[in-house]
Amino acid sequence: MKRILEIVLAALVAICLIAVVGIYALSEMRLSRTYEVAAADFTVKTTLPAEEAERRARTLMCGGCHHDAGNILLDKPGVGRIVAPNLTRLAPMYNDAELVRLIRHGVKKDGTGAAIMPAGNFANITDDDMAALIAWLRSLKQLPDAVAGGTQWGPLGRVGLALDKIPFEADLVPADLTPAATRPADIGEYAFRTDCSHCHNLDTAKQSEAFLAPALKPLAQSYSAADFKTLLRTGKGVGGRDLGVMTQVSQWDFRYFTDIEIEQIQAYLTRQP
Template identity: 35%
Template sequence: MARLLRWTGYVVIALLLALLFTALWVWFASESKLKAHVAERTEHLAAPSAAQLADAPRQLRLLGCSDCHGDGVRGALMFDEPNIARVYAPNLTLIAAKASDQQLARAIRHGIGVDGRSLIIMPSATFSRLTDGEIAALIAAVRALPRGGKPQPPREIGLFGRLGLASGRFHTQPNALAEYARKMPVDLGPQLEAGRHIVASRCAECHGPDLGGAEVAPGINAPDLSIVGAYDLPAFARLMRQGIPVGGRKLGMMGEVARIEFSHYTDAEIGQIHAYLQARAQRVTG
């Protein structure tokens, strides 16, 4: 009996140790991903053209900055799932008051926060495709906004969030950069480059690095954009402006993002996006 008890004791101790080591591993593996380990890099910021500067406030809307970062980019609660994470989009007017252009550029297109953390949710991998001039214009536009509001609280990552990071199920933005660099949407020549640039630096956030489709959130899938093969230009303009697809179904996330953001594209831009995606659809489907 005493021997049985002793063995039971060993087993319990072994189990507790295994649990402790697993917990430590999850903690360190997730913690190392949440700190950016990218060597200090110098951002090359070309002086924006006058046209880029004038257009930058509209770009803040088109790229979703004011959607996620809230009214006047003064910050908003972005993501709140018990035990996974609570993440705020920071108040950019207060961040920009203290940060250098270098730091802001690194956050926007390399996913490294001003304090050196690896950003999550912020679509930096997609924005890494913006040009030096576009990034500089965005920074100027943020700096031009009136400063105000309160700082947002720091993010909190829960147990399942850490497990997801440690196991590679969730990505930080610096982790995603290499994939976005490798999987550019297919190059269809200089005539279609304007449309390709817009979709690569905007639509890829949800439709995947090469527009081949992606799971945006559990149960929400953004399809391969070869679906645009079924859209003529008027139908596509209606989708972009009113969020209504071919056939008139009610769309979820896409309907919302179209009405709030994409309705601000000009007719010319909608034409460029459509031309590129139509040509890509022919290439992809055959």
């Protein structure tokens, strides 16, 4: 009997080891998957003053994730630690065409996908705003990393990768994009597509890996114009409520919208059928 138990235990250990090795191998295959997206030529030409180029660039949500020199987006035992890298150090490693591919397609310099990069939204960035964004990135003074180390995947994260459950937006963005050349005069819909829709739906709540985001149309309708400006500038809800991720993103990014732009965003959200 003892011998039988030893054989069964050894078999179970062997099965577990095979499963662990298999999950690790599959997760590594997922992380090393490459995308056939060419880094098309992109010439940075912007006639905007440096201050306006920076203002437009900052409205496109870079700071909310990356902060000034890198930021931890997720740190959960078993799942892993996901780091948004230091852009002041990363940008000089890419030429302009490679930066455009990274931003619009979520494809890194080596052809692999960037996890949790909102390329599905950034695919909508117009050429003139992309030029402003890259010009701003090129102007940044290089800073030491604010976060030691990079992204690391735990056992549960590895299982998610092996099962293809971790989002890589490089899977969703078409390779043959034709973005608009110029930023629209009324940025309401444009801001929704480049920024807001990453976290929010218009009419229904949207569950992400980290939080539940409310539907934007009823939210925008429930806010006065003054309170909506306060929301985007400070990330604070009515009564000064802290709104977590929204508060952080607003304070890093959305506070750079002008009054007119905020009015256009609210008008677009409230007039949707």
